[in-house]
Amino acid sequence: xxxxxxxxIINQQHPEIGTIEAxxxxxxxxxxxxxxxxxxxxxxxxxxxxxxxGYKLADHILEIRSxxxxxxxxxxxxxxxxxxxxx
Amino acid sequence: xxxxxxxYVYWTERGAIWIAYYDSSKHGADRYTSPxxxxxxVHIYYYKKADPFKFEGQSVDDRAVSGxxxxxxxxxxxxxxxxxxxxxxxxxxxxxxxxxxxLVDRAIQLGHEKxxxxxxxxxxxxxxxxxxxxxxxxxxxxxxxAPININPVEF
Numbered sequence: 309x310x311x312x313x314x315x316x317i318i319n320q321q322h323p324e325i326g327t328i329e330a331x332x333x334x335x336x337x338x339x340x341x342x343x344x345x346x347x348x349x350x351x352x353x354x355x356x357x358x359x360x361x362g363y364k365l366a367d368h369i370l371e372i373r374s375x376x377x378x379x380x381x382x383x384x385x386x387x388x389x390x391x392x393x394x395x
Numbered sequence: 396x397x398x399x400x401x402x403y404v405y406w407t408e409r410g411a412i413w414i415a416y417y418d419s420s421k422h423g424a425d426r427y428t429s430p431x432x433x434x435x436x437v438h439i440y441y442y443k444k445a446d447p448f449k450f451e452g453q454s455v456d457d458r459a460v461s462g463x464x465x466x467x468x469x470x471x472x473x474x475x476x477x478x479x480x481x482x483x484x485x486x487x488x489x490x491x492x493x494x495x496x497x498l499v500d501r502a503i504q505l506g507h508e509k510x511x512x513x514x515x516x517x518x519x520x521x522x523x524x525x526x527x528x529x530x531x532x533x534x535x536x537x538x539x540x541a542p543i544n545i546n547p548v549e550f
Contacts (some may be wrong), residue, residue, distance in 0.1 A: 311483070344527050356433050359430075369441045
């Protein structure tokens, strides 16, 4: 369904809601739906920086499913290392 | 004799992914060491948020642009400065099509809540919740009928 059709259906119930407000409501619905269902999957790649341990995650990432390092799957550590290195 | 366990591991903390080489034969701060070889790459597989609908002229992330389009609408500009075009009403959510009606139901519900029409809002909330339930089942089966199972490991 295209955005235009979605906005038209919303306007049938709420003719006072403009296109921009309808889009904001739909974005709220999309955020909640994707977070609760985990229906959308994706993958990203980045290069290792020497001696860097931490890499910021983009805002669109909800939850990591798995990680490959140099082409091989690596395991998720339950908890955190006792000694932290913040590099 | 204790078995030595040495391998790369990852964890998440404070909005970042952390990668280190774990070696059970070492102690203290040496037990985990940062990667040193910058020729290695990392692939992360993840659940994502839906890409938001954008108005004409709003900027979009490079990663979400494919073939000069964002969610089916045309984009102008170049990498780092893409903007959605005048056909922004042609966008289609990246959530599978069969769940789009439930997104509309939620938006209608929110509109009724704003007008304090709570009985009608409740009706549309129930419709949205049905969509969430169906969506979870669809995602859980990963479109193959087989459930996904991810086990964390404790060292």
